[in-house]
Amino acid sequence: MATLVEVTDAGDPRLADYRDLRDVSLRKHVEAEHGLFLAEGEKVVRRALAAGHPARSFLMAPRWLDGLADVLEASDAPCYVVSEQLAEEVTGFHVHRGALASLHRTPLPDLDTVLAGARSVLVLEEIVDHTNVGAIFRSGAALGFDAVLLAPRCADPLYRRAVKVAMGAVFSLPWTRLPDWRTGLDLLAERGFTTVALTLADDAVDVVDAVAGQERVALVLGSEGHGLSAEWQAAADRRAVIPMHHGVDSLNVAAAAAVACYVTAGRARG
Template sequence: MAEIVRLDDLEDPRLRDYVDLRDVQLRLRLETDRGLFLAEGEKVVRRAIESGHRARSFLMSPRWLDRLADLLEGSDAPCFVLDDASIERLTGFHVHRGALAAVDRPELASPRSVLAGARRVVVVEDLVDHTNVGATFRAVAALGFDAVLLSPRCADPLYRRAIKVSMGSVFWLPYARVDDWYSAPELLREAGFTTYAMTLSEDSVAIDSVPHDVDRLALVVGSEGHGLSPHWEKSADHRVTIPMSADIDSLNVASAVAVACWELRAR
């Protein structure tokens, strides 16, 4: 069972994993260096641990001890207890869902191993906003796709905000980063995937007009501002777009992924 440790000193070195959670650049560097990620809120903390990840420690206010008693019962990590005001001073924001966990960051799978176990994947190029990455994972998981491939510049799916928006789907949805991004189209081709690039290029066609009864399918989406790179546009087997009202020229990228995953889902 987790050891309950009541603290009142915010300088206690055991709390260092929870300092300044709103400083994105600092947190990304520290969490990568320390090999951890932060789960926030009862549901997300539960999903992190129940999906097989190991907690290093928990941080919560006293009122959450009973609600998470079953989770603490099965853990050997310490649970640090502070009052709500102290948690806010330590983390830099109001943790209104009351509970946090510092969790061991898993080693990423290789792109080839992720593709080997998938039939429908989403490939994401240079999506740098953590909220959009989290929402993309949530849509991919909800609509029955099997995995995600990320370019090197994509935001970290295990950053606190991305995890929260994904509703914890980043914990069980397989994903990998492709370091040699230029060669990624060939990687997908060798693995037997037909690629569908979402783009506004001149030869794009409506996504509901292309055949997609294929064995292995990859939906490719680009960044929030510039969309897909010319290399990916040219390399894809199909270039597709979502027909929409003339008054609106685009959707949020995660919304577009959701629409496209629904249209290209396995029937």
């Protein structure tokens, strides 16, 4: 049973995990140093715990306690009970969904564990926007992808905003970091995946043709601004494009990911 602790001072050091949640650079630092991440809202908190992340603590306004009574019953972590105003003062924003939890990160699985049995995986090179990372996880999960691999510079899927947008998919879809950017796609190829880079390059083929007949496909996505690096475009087995209407630059990366996942999930098998 979680211990309920009423806190009335916004400066209370026990609330440190929840401080200034909108300050991205501060949070990156704090979360990395302490090996923690934040979950927001009853549904997401439940999914994070169910995925095996132990709670460090909870932060809730009184009216949210009932909804998570069973969760608190089953936990040994402290639950800080605060007014909604104090929650806003500490976190720096109005906590619409009431319940917050600070959870332990767990060691990332190794590549072969994540890829075991996988047929369709996403590889994200350098998506910098946490909203896009979350949206891509959600689309991947909804459309039947089996795993997500992140290059070293891709934004953190356990950052609060990504967790929220992914609606729990960062917990349901196996994922890990590639150990090294240069050799990242080679590791996929060695494991029998056809690596398909999404790009606007002139020699790109229609994504439908690029994935058709491929048993194992790794769909490779670049950054929001500049797309995939030249190195990864060259390293991929195939370069593919979603055919665009004349005069439009491109889909945004989350929309492109959704369409490419849809096409890949429905591909004819070899």
